[in-house]
Amino acid sequence: MLIDPSPGMETFVTESNQSIMETYVIKFLSILLTSGLRYFLLAGIPFLLFYFLCRNRFKRNKIQSREAKRTNFVSEIRNSLMTILVIAAIASLVLFTPFRKLTLVYDQLSDYSLWWIPLSVIVALIIQDTYFYWMHRIVHKPRFFRKVHLTHHQSTNPSPWTSYSFDLLEAILENMILLILVFILPMHPLALMSFGLLGFLINVYGHLGYELMPRGFRRSIWFQVLNTSVYHNLHHKDFHGNYGLYFRFWDRVMKTEHPDYVATYDEIQERRFGKDSLVRSGWSRGTWLLLLPLMLCSFSGSDGADRILGKWISEGENGKAVVRIYQADNGKYYGKVLHALDAQKQLELERKLKEKGKESLSILKGFVHAGNSTWNKGKLYVPSRNLQVSGQLQLMKSGKLKVTGSYFGVSHTYFWTRYQQ
Numbered sequence: 001m002l003i004d005p006s007p008g009m010e011t012f013v014t015e016s017n018q019s020i021m022e023t024y025v026i027k028f029l030s031i032l033l034t035s036g037l038r039y040f041l042l043a044g045i046p047f048l049l050f051y052f053l054c055r056n057r058f059k060r061n062k063i064q065s066r067e068a069k070r071t072n073f074v075s076e077i078r079n080s081l082m083t084i085l086v087i088a089a090i091a092s093l094v095l096f097t098p099f100r101k102l103t104l105v106y107d108q109l110s111d112y113s114l115w116w117i118p119l120s121v122i123v124a125l126i127i128q129d130t131y132f133y134w135m136h137r138i139v140h141k142p143r144f145f146r147k148v149h150l151t152h153h154q155s156t157n158p159s160p161w162t163s164y165s166f167d168l169l170e171a172i173l174e175n176m177i178l179l180i181l182v183f184i185l186p187m188h189p190l191a192l193m194s195f196g197l198l199g200f201l202i203n204v205y206g207h208l209g210y211e212l213m214p215r216g217f218r219r220s221i222w223f224q225v226l227n228t229s230v231y232h233n234l235h236h237k238d239f240h241g242n243y244g245l246y247f248r249f250w251d252r253v254m255k256t257e258h259p260d261y262v263a264t265y266d267e268i269q270e271r272r273f274g275k276d277s278l279v280r281s282g283w284s285r286g287t288w289l290l291l292l293p294l295m296l297c298s299f300s301g302s303d304g305a306d307r308i309l310g311k312w313i314s315e316g317e318n319g320k321a322v323v324r325i326y327q328a329d330n331g332k333y334y335g336k337v338l339h340a341l342d343a344q345k346q347l348e349l350e351r352k353l354k355e356k357g358k359e360s361l362s363i364l365k366g367f368v369h370a371g372n373s374t375w376n377k378g379k380l381y382v383p384s385r386n387l388q389v390s391g392q393l394q395l396m397k398s399g400k401l402k403v404t405g406s407y408f409g410v411s412h413t414y415f416w417t418r419y420q421q
Contacts, residue, residue: 027096032088038197039084043160043204047073050210051159060272061210063233063264068157068209079151080164083171090175091196094182095189103182105189112186120191121198125246127185128177128199132245135173137256140243140329148173158207158236163200202246206232211265215273218266224248230265234258240328259309259326308333308375308395311419314363314403319345322419323363333375333393335364352383367393380405 050058093099106112139149151167166174181187187195205212211229227246235242241258244251251257312335314323320341327333337360340346353361365388367378373395380391382405389407396402401416 024092024096028088028092031091031095032085035084035087035091036081038200039080039164042200043163046204046208047160050208058210061212061268063209063211063230063268064157064237066157068155068159072155072157073159073161076155076159076161076165079166080161082168083164083166083174086168086171087175087196090178091192094178095192104184104186105182105192106186107189109188112188116186117188117191117194120185120187121195124181124185124187124191124195125199127181129244129246130250131177131180132174133243133250133254136243136245137329139170139173140240153236153239155207156236157209158233159209160204160207162207162236163203205229206245207236209233211268211272213269215269218269228265230268231258231261234261234264241326255327255331256329259324260311263310308393308401311338312401312416313341313419314416315414321345321349323416325364331368333364333367333369333378334362337361337363364391364393367391382407 050061094103094105138144145153148167148170152162152165152170155162155165164171178192181195182192206227206229208229213228217223217228225247227242227244227248231242231244231248235258238258241256242251242261243256248257308325309327310325312323312325314321314337322338322341323335324338325333325335337349340349349361353359361381361383363381363383365379365381367375370376375393376391378391378393379388380403381388387407389405391406392404394402394404396415399418402413403416404411404413406412
């Protein structure tokens with residue numbers, strides 16, 4: 001026998017559902033407000049200090065000498081508002097909807113030991129760094145870059161406001177890590193809040209545009225492990241290398257670390273503290289033992305491949321110039337002329353680049369590491385003859401780079417030396 005619902009039952013269910021929906025909306029708005037306040041406080045206060053109130057005091061800490069335009073800051077803040085909306089939506093989904101029952105998020109502190117809360121935050125940061133590195137490499141591919149990552153890279157001289165400056169799709173991809181974490185890692189809401197807060201603080205520091213690391217950091221083991229503001233700033237400036245978020249690990253393992261990173265960091269720290277800020281006294285035996293696993297991961301089997309990266313003084317028919325050799329995403333090695341050492345040659349170089357509408361001159365292209373400190377299958381560009389010729393590079397035991405170019409059956413060999421600033 002069918003029983004009719006009691007009078008008023010249908011009204012009660014409707015009101016109950018409406019009440020639940022209103023609760024979800026209120027909680028979503030509370031997270032939206034909290035995320036917005038966090039952004040404007042934790043990015044805004046450093047911005048006011050470093051870009052206005054204490055600008056002259058921190059002048060030596062500035063990574064790029066040029067100044068970003070105010071229109072860039074406005075654009076970054078506008079983009080960030082959408083990112084804050086995405087963060088609030090994903091956090092609300094995880095914490096305040098029935099979706100939470102599918103996750104490993106727990107409420108009772110007694111469910112796990114108290115030490116698990118800080119440890120889970122550290123583990124979450126390590127997982128996020130791995131996720132970010134590979135996601136970041138993918139969005140730098142030509143087919144995705146313009147659609148996904150271009151908005152963030154419009155800030156070639158980043159500021160604290162850049163931290164959340166993403167296109168909609170990238171904002172979603174960036175914050176998908178939260179959905180991944182709650183399915184693979186038991187986390188208390190306190191841990192989730194700490195993870196979000198700590199991650200954002202590091203993000204602000206990475207985009208700050210000023211280096212803040214203390215004098216002794218360069219001599220510590222942490223320099224080999226952690227990223228700095230210089231690290232991520234170089235990525236924004238040159239659009240390649242340094243894809244990691246918090247750590248140097250993946251960039252070193254995958255040979256994607258920017259070749260000028262250490263030299264640039266040392267230059268800024270020397271500007272701040274003098275030459276004694278650089279590594280000169282060596283490390284203790286214990287520090288070397290702690291570094292050994294990382295060094296084995298990063299450098300074993302490289303056969304000198306990483307040692308070719310950096311700045312060299314080229315010597316050839318076009319005089320002497322400073323060339324930066326770097327490794328592209330395809331694993332091949334390339335070289336660009338930074339500037340000629342002779343003033344007259346530099347003027348000629350600038351004139352030629354202006355005529356061709358280029359910003360830099362590529363002189364090495366597509367070299368493949370063949371082992372035994374040798375690179376081949378690449379092309380050398382000879383500006384004086386306007387020719388691209390077959391080339392080979394060989395790193396000599398003396399530290400010099402042997403550069404051989406062959407054209408019309410004739411080989412010419414030159415020896416490049418490291419550029420010492």
